Amino acid sequence: MNTTLIYAHRGASSLAPENTMPAFELARSAQAEGIETDIQLTKDQIPVLIHDENLRRTTNGTGFVQDYTYTELRLLDAGSWFSPEFSDCYIVTLDEFLRWFKEQPMFLNAELKTNVIEYKDIERIVYEALKKYEVVERTVISSFNSDTILRMKQINPSIKTAFLTSTKMINLPDYAKSLGADALHVKHRLLDKKLVKSCHKEKLNLRVYTVNRPSHMKKCYQLGIDGIFTDFPNQALEYRKLIHN
Numbered sequence: 001m002n003t004t005l006i007y008a009h010r011g012a013s014s015l016a017p018e019n020t021m022p023a024f025e026l027a028r029s030a031q032a033e034g035i036e037t038d039i040q041l042t043k044d045q046i047p048v049l050i051h052d053e054n055l056r057r058t059t060n061g062t063g064f065v066q067d068y069t070y071t072e073l074r075l076l077d078a079g080s081w082f083s084p085e086f087s088d089c090y091i092v093t094l095d096e097f098l099r100w101f102k103e104q105p106m107f108l109n110a111e112l113k114t115n116v117i118e119y120k121d122i123e124r125i126v127y128e129a130l131k132k133y134e135v136v137e138r139t140v141i142s143s144f145n146s147d148t149i150l151r152m153k154q155i156n157p158s159i160k161t162a163f164l165t166s167t168k169m170i171n172l173p174d175y176a177k178s179l180g181a182d183a184l185h186v187k188h189r190l191l192d193k194k195l196v197k198s199c200h201k202e203k204l205n206l207r208v209y210t211v212n213r214p215s216h217m218k219k220c221y222q223l224g225i226d227g228i229f230t231d232f233p234n235q236a237l238e239y240r241k242l243i244h245n
């Protein structure tokens with residue numbers, strides 16, 4: 001059976017503030033095979049790792065990422081909302097993250113958050129950064145916005161892409177294929193045997209988010225899907241050992 005790879009969702013985000021360096025380092029020490037992170041652009045077009053367009057939930061700032069320069073955003077506290085011991089965490093740039101990631105034997109899922117705000121040129125900016133750190137081959141670019149998939153494939157037809165969705169649609173694998181995507185990333189409630197079969201028939205990788213419950217992990221492993229995104233990489237590894245050994 002296919003071994004399901006474990007991607008730490010926003011880093012090991014159950015243990016440290018999501019999308020911060022401690023969360024990524026903990027994903028590495030948990031021995032997750034991959035890291036998933038979310039990318040938005042600042043006012044000065046610096047790609048930064050933060051899930052929401054708005055700063056409110058995960059920093060002590062207000063307003064939108066796109067309205068601040070990185071110099072301004074760097075001053076924000078991106079950890080105290082999670083726990084006071086992380087008060088020195090800040091919003092990381094993609095560049096800083098990749099400098100670290102380059103040395104880690106891991107895969108990357110870079111999710112471009114272009115479904116709410118269409119950040120101009122984000123695809124090219126992110127691609128150039130991946131190229132600079134020579135990590136294109138071990139990265140998959142995903143997005144809920146199909147235009148992002150199409151643009152990435154125009155920039156480099158061989159870069160791996162994934163269409164992300166939480167919506168049940170007929171012929172979802174066909175749709176992903178029509179975009180030129182290499183994978184489908186779906187919310188866990190969309191997962192069933194039929195989807196696994198049709199993805200594999202279409203030679204599409206299938207990965208599922210966000211898989212935090214042991215029963216959901218077990219289902220993913222038994223169906224032999226290609227990857228899961230989880231906030232709990234340690235537990236996901238333990239459960240995988242039980243299934244695969």
Ligand code: G3P
Pocket residue numbers: 009036038051109111142164185209210229
């Ligand atoms: O990439 C999988 C997952 O992260 C997509 O949803 O909202 O957690 O970024 P979200």
Ligand code: MG
Pocket residue numbers: 036037038111
């Ligand atoms: Mg994400």
